[in-house]
Amino acid sequence: MLNVGKIEEGFVLDHIEAGKSLSIYHHLQLDKLDCTVAIIKNARSNKMGKKDILKVECDIDTLDLDVLAFIDHNITVNVIKDGEIVDKKELTLPKEIKNIIKCKNPRCITSIEQELPHIFVLADEEKEIYRCKYCEERASESTYSW
């Protein structure tokens, strides 16, 4: 078993569906941060069989993690301070997600104006329904791409 050391301050994102850690790395824009990041793929998990884990050593206010709730509800976020877990962060669905997914509606203005940001707005929190800000197409696997 591979061993990755403790972090002093930051986050441990646990229970990531195996294979998804790299896309989360990009969605959280971790590539733009000058901090230590450990990407652990296919770790053994009693609950999931195998899972991915991300360890990010950074100031805990640096990252906006709400987008994780949209990507995968099952991810658990452990907040680390002084090497210890001090909090398990509750993920809430973001009101708006920008440039995470792209609207695929061929009739949407974003299909011809490439420079427009792809924005989806939380239309129904209870049912977890997002709609494209422009054409109001409901976000489902068939109507957006990553």
Added chain:
Amino acid sequence: MRHLMNPLDFTVEELDRLFDLADDIAADPAKYAHACAGKKLATCFYEPSTRTRLSFEAAMLNLGGSVLGFSDAASSSASKGESVSDTIRIISCYADICAMRHPKEGAPMVAASRSGIPVINAGDGGHQHPTQTLTDLLTIRALKGRLSDFTIGLCGDLKFGRTVHSLIAALIRYPGIRFVFISPPELKVPDYITDQLREKGIAYEEVIRLEDSIADLDLLYMTRVQRERFFNEEDYVRLKDFYILNNEKMALAKEDMLVLHPLPRVNEISVEVDDDPRAVYFKQAQYGVYVRMALILTLLEITV
């Protein structure tokens, strides 16, 4: 500064004020003949829609204002690849208010976000056409005297028809409305709408034949089966002749039932019905001008 993107942008109270103003304009057009003197309306139509464009232009001219604009994308700078955001910034320097029709959904919203002048969505693809909905509501209010407590039948293409979807969304804000959806199974009203009606406890039924339900209706809203909403010609030809309203069906209806239609009509209402006093679809076009006049005044914050 306000824009109009969606018929629900205005609250019920704001709509009441808008319709009161439209009523006043209808009662005394001369009073408003110079209300917009010196103001210019830009009609930016990226796809042809003669009726809507002329209605906007007539509205502005009736108010003593002027109009400029283009009537298809080929004669605009969009043909050179200019973005909607850039175009509206330029138009903002030329005009005081803009009505925009665009084949892409959300284009007027993009324009509004960059605009220095009020933008009215004059139709964006299959998405929204708020001034049609305002026209429908004003027509109902003016001719029925109320926007509540009636049974309305919506007939024809209920799947792709944006006017129908917008009208339903607008009407559910009023009490006592019952809906009857009359369409072939292929063109049924989308599930998200019936889900919403069930959640809100609003009565509706879905029927296949117009004859079976026409006697119950206080209002009948007919729609065209639009060729451009179909992916293939075969489906269009097969479905377009369903649900034709004629005098025989009108004989089954109440004496005070009104027939509305967003127009243009193709063959879903036979011309013999035009002389029936219950057929109000041509009056609807007149109310469309009044409501656009009221809207222009409201968005320009002009009081008379």
